[in-house]
Amino acid sequence: MTSSPALATSSPNPSRAEQIRALFDRYVAPTYRRSLVLSHGSGSFVWDTDGRRYLDFGGGIAVTSLGHAHPRITDAITRQASRLTHVSNLFHTEPQGLLARKLVELTGPGKVFFANSGAESNEALFKLARRFGQETGGRFEIITALGSFHGRTLGGISATGQDKIKSGFGPLLPGFIHAPFNDLDAFTQAITPNTAAIMIEGVQGESGIHPATPDFLIGLRRLADQHNLLFLFDAVQCGMFRTGHFQSYETILSDAGLDPASARPDAISMAKSLGGGLPISAAWFSSRVADLLGPGSHGTTYGGSPLVCSAALEVLQTIEDENLADNVRRLGHILRDGLEKLRAQGKPITAVRGCGALIGIGIETDPIETAARLRDAGLILIPAGTNTLRCLPPLNATEAEANLALHIVEDTL
Ligand SMILES: Cc1ncc(COP(=O)(O)O)c(C=O)c1O
16 A cells, blocks of 8 residues: 555655655655755746745756746647647658758758657767778777766766766676877777777766867867768757857857867767757767668657657747847856856856856865755756866846856855
C-alpha cells in the first residue's frame, strides 16, 4: 500500500513544498541535488510554492531561451497540440521540414537529424564519425578536449574529458582520446592512423565557461582538412544565439575580425535553447556528410515531433523578429562590465568569462553554497566546475533585469 505524500513527511502539518519534497524523497531516483520547489514562471522570473519570486538567470541550464510562459511559444504549442503532436519519423510533417530548412539557412548547406536531448544529438555525431571513418579506411577514434562535457549516455561520458563524469561506469566506449582544450599542438599530436574526427564545444560550459580561441578554431578546421577528419562541434549549451550569433564560433571569430566560415564544422549538435523549454535536439550535417546516415542507420521514435518543432520554429522566429541577437550582445556587455566592476571593488570574484548570455563568474567560495545564498536573495545562477557560477539569462532579458541580477550579486557576495 502506498501512503499519501502528507504521511511521508515528519511534520504533522506539512507545507505544499514539504509534501512535494517528500514525493521526490520517496519516488524520484536521487540522481540530482535539488533545491527549490517551483510552481510557475513568467518571463525571467519563477515563483516557488510559497509565493517567493526569483530572477531566473539559470534558465533551466540554458534552456528557456525566451523565459517562462512566453505568449508566442505558448500559443504555438497550443495550436500545434490541438492539430498533431506526434506521428513518428515514418511520416513527413510540415514543422520538421520547416525547422530543418531554418537550421540549414542559419548554419550552412546540409541536412538535419532531430532527436530529444543534447546527449542524443552528440550520439548522432559519434555515429556519423564512425560511419565516415569506416568508409575512409577503417578509422574510428574521436579526439575530444579535456574538461569537455558531452552528455550522460555511455557514448557521452566516454567522449567527456572529465574523470568525475566517467568514474564508476567502466568499461567505457573505446575510441575517445582527450587532449587539452585550446592546445592545437596537443590535438595535432593526438592524431593517429585511426583518427576519424575531432570534437569540441565552442565554449566549454560545464567546466566553467571557457571559450575556444580563434586560433584553436581555425587550426582545428585546417587540421581536419589536412588529415581528412570530421570537425564536430558540440553546441548544445553554447549555440542557438546564446553568445550573440547563432553559433559560438561565429561570435568568437567575428569578435576577432575573422571570417566565421573559416572554422565552420562538418557537423553540429544543438539542444537546450533550441526548444525554449521543450525537449528537442538536432544534429546538423554539412553537405559533405549529409547523406552518410541513410535509411535504417539511425533513428529515434520521438525526434522532431510536430509539437517540439513548432516550438523551436517559434523560438527562432521570435529571436529574429525581436532582434534578440543584438539584445544578447547588449546584455553580455552589461553583465560582464558590472561583474568586472564588482571584482575591481574587491568582491570575491576571481574571473569573468564568456560572452552574451553565457557568462562564467569565477568565485573563491564553493559554487553550490554560493548559489544557495544567491537563491535565498532571489537570484538563480547555476554552479559549474569547482569554482564557477554560470549566468544564463533568457535571450530576451531586459537591462533592468540584468541590473537587478548585478545588485543581488553585489549584496550577497
Ligand atoms: C556541451 C553539452 N553537451 C551535451 C550536453 C548533454 O545534454 P542533455 O543533458 O540534454 O543530454 C550538455 C548538457 O549540459 C552540454 O552542456
